[in-house]
Amino acid sequence: MNDQFLERMKSILADDYPQFLDSLERPFYKGVRLNPKKCEPEALVEMLRLTQPTPFYRYEYYNDSITGLNPFHCTGSLYLQEPSASSVVPLLGIQPNDLVLDLCAAPGSKSTQILDFLETGFLVSNEIHPKRAQVLLSNMERMGAVNFAVTNSDPKTIGSWFPACFDKVLVDAPCSGEGMIKKHEEVKEDWSLENIDHCASRQKEILPWAIKALKSGGELVYSTCAYAIEENEAIVAWILEHFPEMEQVEIHAGFGRKGVSVLGMDPSKVVRITPIEGGEGQFVAKFRKKGSDFGEPLFLKNQKLNKKEAAFFHELTRKTYPYILKKDEKIFGMDHPFIDFGKIKTLRQGVLMGEQKKGRIEPEHAFFLAADQKEGLISKVEIDEEEMDRFMHGEVLMKNAAKGYVALCFKQTPFGFGKSDGNRITNKLPKGLRFLPKSHLSI
Numbered sequence: 001m002n003d004q005f006l007e008r009m010k011s012i013l014a015d016d017y018p019q020f021l022d023s024l025e026r027p028f029y030k031g032v033r034l035n036p037k038k039c040e041p042e043a044l045v046e047m048l049r050l051t052q053p054t055p056f057y058r059y060e061y062y063n064d065s066i067t068g069l070n071p072f073h074c075t076g077s078l079y080l081q082e083p084s085a086s087s088v089v090p091l092l093g094i095q096p097n098d099l100v101l102d103l104c105a106a107p108g109s110k111s112t113q114i115l116d117f118l119e120t121g122f123l124v125s126n127e128i129h130p131k132r133a134q135v136l137l138s139n140m141e142r143m144g145a146v147n148f149a150v151t152n153s154d155p156k157t158i159g160s161w162f163p164a165c166f167d168k169v170l171v172d173a174p175c176s177g178e179g180m181i182k183k184h185e186e187v188k189e190d191w192s193l194e195n196i197d198h199c200a201s202r203q204k205e206i207l208p209w210a211i212k213a214l215k216s217g218g219e220l221v222y223s224t225c226a227y228a229i230e231e232n233e234a235i236v237a238w239i240l241e242h243f244p245e246m247e248q249v250e251i252h253a254g255f256g257r258k259g260v261s262v263l264g265m266d267p268s269k270v271v272r273i274t275p276i277e278g279g280e281g282q283f284v285a286k287f288r289k290k291g292s293d294f295g296e297p298l299f300l301k302n303q304k305l306n307k308k309e310a311a312f313f314h315e316l317t318r319k320t321y322p323y324i325l326k327k328d329e330k331i332f333g334m335d336h337p338f339i340d341f342g343k344i345k346t347l348r349q350g351v352l353m354g355e356q357k358k359g360r361i362e363p364e365h366a367f368f369l370a371a372d373q374k375e376g377l378i379s380k381v382e383i384d385e386e387e388m389d390r391f392m393h394g395e396v397l398m399k400n401a402a403k404g405y406v407a408l409c410f411k412q413t414p415f416g417f418g419k420s421d422g423n424r425i426t427n428k429l430p431k432g433l434r435f436l437p438k439s440h441l442s443i
């Protein structure tokens with residue numbers, strides 16, 4: 001471990017430093033966060049034999065054995081993450097009808113958790129890197145997102161297009177990642193003061209646009225997984241100095257430790273988590289915007305399904321989306337009005353329900369992933385773990401089912417669909433989501 005890094009940790013942690021040193025020898029914390037919109041958390045806790053809740057979020061448990069191949073992962077009933085990552089979103093105080101912006105969102109651990117808090121509200125989940133934005137979209141769809149958009153843009157473009165529009169903004173900033181030093185070898189190797197300064201400068205480039213996008217009375221949470229004061233408390237002081245409309249807000253966390261004293265900010269209003277507190281490194285600060293800066297997004301004109309489309313989807317589910325958008329032969333649905341994103345690159349807005357193909361409609365994977373069993377999916381087939389494994393590997397299932405498109409469910413939760421001819425179900429899982437062949441895994 002870099003000596004300079006250790007020296008700095010000693011000065012941050014003082015008497016607790018020996019405990020931190022010990023923690024560097026212990027394995028990286030791993031956790032699993034349950035999705036209350038896709039499962040009954042208590043039942044799943046029992047089925048997965050989860051015994052150790054984390055202190056950070058009511059639906060999160062320590063676990064180091066569940067992998068992305070787990071059937072409940074495929075149904076979107078859970079998300080695998082480092083436990084302290086789940087501490088940030090609950091501190092945003094999201095209300096069910098809020099308009100929320102997650103400005104640096106990929107791969108989506110926080111965006112997918114924001115969905116737990118939203119009902120009629122809407123989440124704009126933005127990621128600057130195109131490939132990471134695709135991963136973000138895939139995670140959002142797996143977790144059943146409905147009222148959301150995934151954009152692939154930079155903070156300036158987002159902030160300029162949506163001035164004072166959001167009730168809540170999250171900046172989970174790109175950082176030196178010191179908190180992940182046990183997991184990622186490159187964090188250890190690339191550690192330098194220059195990199196920390198570079199990250200702090202980038203954080204100062206991002207934050208003004210997050211503040212611009214926030215409406216008065218709205219709240220902004222700033223988080224990093226760094227320990228460096230330059231990326232944490234010093235950034236808080238910088239915000240307060242340069243943006244007089246922003247004030248620090250008390251954080252009622254019940255975990256972690258207070259911050260380090262830096263002139264111009266209140267260290268009791270930030271939270272630090274270290275491995276001593278049961279998770280890897282995390283820093284959280286919260287702000288409120290004063291003044292009377294209020295904007296509103298522009299909305300797109302609502303469209304309607306035509307008779308044929310309405311009849312097609314009525315065969316699949318009794319749930320209807322009140323807001324419809326049709327674009328490039330694709331049909332999208334939401335429970336929230338569609339927002340006008342102008343020229344912002346938007347990978348997805350709402351649920352991709354289906355696509356017109358040569359005069360017929362083909363339903364889409366995301367439509368079934370977003371469908372809630374309780375909302376009346378009609379043709380569904382319950383399959384077991386072994387069948388699911390075969391399906392996830394792209395196989396056809398030999399199984400009796402009603403003819404036509406069928407939702408495939410594991411423990412009653414849809415995870416995909418196929419087309420049945422009565423005793424054979426063709427596989428409609430998008431190729432990019434299929435598991436690698438088993439032969440490949442064993443190499």
Ligand SMILES: C[S@@+](CC[C@H](N)C(=O)[O-])C[C@H]1O[C@@H](n2cnc3c(N)ncnc32)[C@H](O)[C@@H]1O
Binds near residue numbers: 106110129132173202
């Ligand atoms: C800490 S990660 C976000 C993790 C994510 N919030 C989650 O919980 O899964 C920071 C993200 O910021 C993105 N990023 C990098 N440079 C950026 C910039 N200049 N502006 C905005 N985002 C940036 C990175 O690609 C990365 O996905």
